[in-house]
Amino acid sequence: MRVPALDEDAPAQSFASDRTTALVAVHTALPAHRYAQNDLTELIGDLCLPPGQDRALLRRLHRSAGVRTRHLALPIERYPGLTDFGQANAAWMRAGLELGEEALAGALDSAGITPSDVDLLVxxxxxxxxxxxxxxxxxxxxxxxxxxxxxxVFGLGCVAGAAGLGRLNDYLRGHPDDTAVLLSVELCSLTLQQRDGSLANLVAGxxxxxxxxxxxxxxxxxxxxEVVGTRGRLYPDTEHLLGWKIGASGFRVVVDAGIPDIVRAHLGPDLRAFLAAHGLGPDDIGTWICHxxxxxxxxAVADTLHLPEGAxxxxxxxxxxxxxxxxxxVLRLLEDIxxxxxxxxxxxxxxxxxxxxxxxxxxxLRW
Known part of the structure; x- marks a missing residue:
């Protein structure tokens, strides 16, 4: 069988490179239970801290978190009643289905399509x-x-919004006539561990x-x-920095203080290399959507990329x-823009x- 000359492949490669992915609609759904950070501090302390434990660290973390208000899946007074993983997960299912349907319906409506038009749901x-x-x-x-x-998808955590967009792009490059939808449902408050005064649990709270x-x-x-390109980076020997320890009480958060150092060391060079592959640099980027x-x-992100103030x-x-x-x-940020x-x-x-x-x-992305 004759091996085609290199230039004979050019039309197929050009056709593939012309295929694009457009993000046509985004919709966020937030629970009705909205609280000021100041009002949550002592209530989360009642939930998470063992009786008699000093609350100075808890209060300092809440003041420095940069959070003013938050939405919770349930009214705060219901959380003490979630005494095991089964109860918390059942609450996740009930609330998650409601919020997920609201987010999906809103995005489909904004796109002018119906549920039967969806070919892929991530x-x-x-x-x-x-x-x-x-x-x-x-x-x-x-x-x-x-x-x-x-x-x-389970296990990608905070990166899954960006990674999910990447996988939609991968799929649509092979199925350019299809419609693909990414849905993220995150009810983080249902993973808080009762009577756990660890630094990681308090940071999450x-x-x-x-x-x-x-x-x-x-x-x-x-x-x-338009999604122009995507790239993922996995850093070896950093598994201990972020994730869950899963046990009888459910998902116990792991958040290591070394994360900002990893970001400073690796994110800047890796992102610059990604942009350079497209003939760009950080100065060419007009809109930053950062988790x-x-x-x-x-x-740490601003430092390693030398971003201007306000980026x-x-x-x-x-x-x-x-x-x-x-x-x-990041999906909510995309909607806000x-x-x-x-x-x-x-x-x-x-x-x-x-x-x-x-x-x-x-x-x-390119607008």
Whole structure:
């Protein structure tokens, strides 16, 4: 069999490179139970701290978290009644289905399509687990086609919003006539450990909020920012920095103080290399959509990329208004940008997040 000359492959490669993914709609759903950070501090102390433990550290963490308000899956007075993992996970399922449906319905409506138009549904959550998964239950509940493709994702944590967009792009490059949807459902408050005064549990109690978000993506030229490229980075020997220790009481958070150092050491060079592959540098980026992992993480991102003052203001505002919603955070930021005034056509953007692994994910956008 004759091996084709290199130039004979050029048309196929050019055709593939012309395929694009457009993010046509985003919708966020927040629980109705909204609290000021100041009002939550002592209530979370009652839940998480053993009787008699000093609250100075708890109060200092709540003051310095950069959070003003948060939404919780349940009224705060109901959390002491969640005495084991089964009860917390059942609450995640009930609230998650409601918020997930709200987020999906809003995104589909904004895109002008119906549930039966969805060809792929990717559903991510790190705060609960079920089989059948949330996506299976929602597909039936909302009337999606029986042949809808589904990918439930667990384990990516905060990075899953960015990574999920990357996987939608991968799919749509091979199926350019399809419609793909990413749904994130993160009810972080249901993972708080009662009577656990560890630093990691207190940090989680100061930072995290609850919410869901959905993104509709389509192949081909469509309204909305275009996904130009994506890249993931997994850093060896950092597994201990972020994740869960799973036991009888459920998901016990692992958050290591060394995370900002890893961000400073690796994120800048890796993101610059990613941008350089597209003929760009950080100075060419007009819109930054960064996961609001907390004040120290945001400061580390700004430092390692030498970003100008104000470049991450959207992340700081999101952290203040809803806290860290894990994988849903960057999707909410994407919605905010569209709602408050889209960047001018031709503007380059970077959406980035970090998560367990320890890992990072970059998405290059163009409006």
């Amino acid at each position: 559903c991510t959550s790190i705060t609960g687990i079920a089989a059948p998964s949330l996506d299976a239950r929602l597909a039936v509940r909302m009337g999606m086609r029986p042949d809808v493709k589904r990918i439930p 100061a930072l995290f909020g609850d919410g869901a978000a959905a993104v509709v993506a389509r192949g081909g030229r469509a309204a909305g920012p 609001p992992g907390g004040p120290k993480v945001l400061a 991450l203001d959207s992340a700081w505002r999101s952290l203040a208004s809803v806290g860290n919603m894990s994988s849903a955070s 569209g709602r408050t005034g889209c960047p001018k056509p031709g503007t380059w953007g970077v959406l980035l997040a970090m998560g367990p692994g320890f890992c990072a994910e970059f998405v290059l």
